[in-house]
Amino acid sequence: MTYRVERTQPTVYLDKGGRPVQGFTVYVLLTGFDEVHEVNVASLNPDVVGAAVEELLTYRVALSQLGG
Secondary structure, three states: OOEEEEEEEEEEEEOOOOOEEEEEEEEEEEOOOOEEEEEEEOOOOHHHHHHHHHHHHHHHHHHHOOOO
């Protein structure tokens, strides 16, 4: 399954502790599902974005297998 980063946007979001983080919203096209999703990350470092998107993709694949 592949994905493509469509765009990025600066944002402020809350971390797991409820503290504000200045970071980015990354809009990602999951090509196998033809769906665009958002992930919030603290950095545009490719390793950080890649890990967040891979986690999203893992969950999305698992969802597609429910009830199957």
